[in-house]
Amino acid sequence: MNDIFQINLKSVTKSFEGLDVPVLKNLNFHIKASEKVAIVGSSGSGKSTLLHIIAGLDSPSEGKVLFNNSDMSSLSDNNMAKLRNKHIGFIYQSHHLLNDFSSIENVMMPLIVRRGDYLNDFNQAKEVLKKLGLGKRLNHFPHQLSGGERQRVAIARAMVTAPDLILADEPTGNLDHKNANLIFDSFLELVDEFKTAIVLVTHDLSLAKRMKKNYHLASGKLKSN
Ligand SMILES: Nc1ncnc2c1ncn2[C@@H]1O[C@H](COP(=O)(O)OP(=O)(O)OP(=O)(O)O)[C@@H](O)[C@H]1O
Ligand SMILES: [Mg+2]
Numbered sequence: 001m002n003d004i005f006q007i008n009l010k011s012v013t014k015s016f017e018g019l020d021v022p023v024l025k026n027l028n029f030h031i032k033a034s035e036k037v038a039i040v041g042s043s044g045s046g047k048s049t050l051l052h053i054i055a056g057l058d059s060p061s062e063g064k065v066l067f068n069n070s071d072m073s074s075l076s077d078n079n080m081a082k083l084r085n086k087h088i089g090f091i092y093q094s095h096h097l098l099n100d101f102s103s104i105e106n107v108m109m110p111l112i113v114r115r116g117d118y119l120n121d122f123n124q125a126k127e128v129l130k131k132l133g134l135g136k137r138l139n140h141f142p143h144q145l146s147g148g149e150r151q152r153v154a155i156a157r158a159m160v161t162a163p164d165l166i167l168a169d170e171p172t173g174n175l176d177h178k179n180a181n182l183i184f185d186s187f188l189e190l191v192d193e194f195k196t197a198i199v200l201v202t203h204d205l206s207l208a209k210r211m212k213k214n215y216h217l218a219s220g221k222l223k224s225n
Pocket of ligand 1: 016017019023041042043044045046047048049050093
């Protein structure tokens with residue numbers, strides 16, 4: 001955890017070709033070290049778009065995103081990728097695991113691109129998978145795992161670097177309530193252990209309530225709940 005970590009969205013507007021109104025309109029948002037924020041909103045309201053913009057995976061049509069007071073749009077693609085790898089974890093709405101790689105290889109991926117020591121990377125990935133209850137699934141491939149197990153591998157991959165910020169897009173969205181809660185508990189234990197800030201997008205109000213701040217996204221704007 002980095003105490004000075006913060007991301008600021010200033011008057012962000014996002015339009016897509018073919019849509020008459022912008023998905024996000026003059027939106028302001030701020031997240032800093034260790035904060036816990038939930039965003040709820042109806043399907044199509046722009047929640048995933050907002051997370052992609054916070055992560056620098058997509059850029060605003062207008063307005064800017066500041067990472068520790070520096071404008072993200074001034075970074076080259078390469079430097080943006082490095083910044084993401086160092087500071088931000090992303091759990092996608094559909095898990096996006098690499099099908100030809102085992103659980104442990106999927107989780108090691110963000111460490112491997114740093115070109116560190118393979119054995120250290122392996123042990124670090126194994127540790128996080130064990131904490132998520134997948135110690136016995138290291139060598140299984142995504143198609144050999146249950147939906148909940150795949151989701152846990154995706155969480156492990158996003159958390160393995162102990163990022164400053166985790167962006168979680170419906171991390172337990174496809175699971176029944178009981179399993180969703182169990183997986184969410186171990187996810188939050190990791191978030192607390194690493195003092196990672198979290199922006200959680202969810203339809204589940206009981207999960208949202210476990211975050212300190214709750215926002216509702218509608219008509220391109222965030223409103224405090
Ligand atoms: N790359 C794109 N090109 C064009 N339109 C897009 C693109 N990405 C998203 N949209 C549109 O922007 C709107 C918001 O999409 P987004 O995926 O952010 O919604 P969401 O709130 O995450 O919805 P859900 O709860 O269903 O995941 C939708 O109308 C969608 O069709
Ligand atoms: Mg979405």
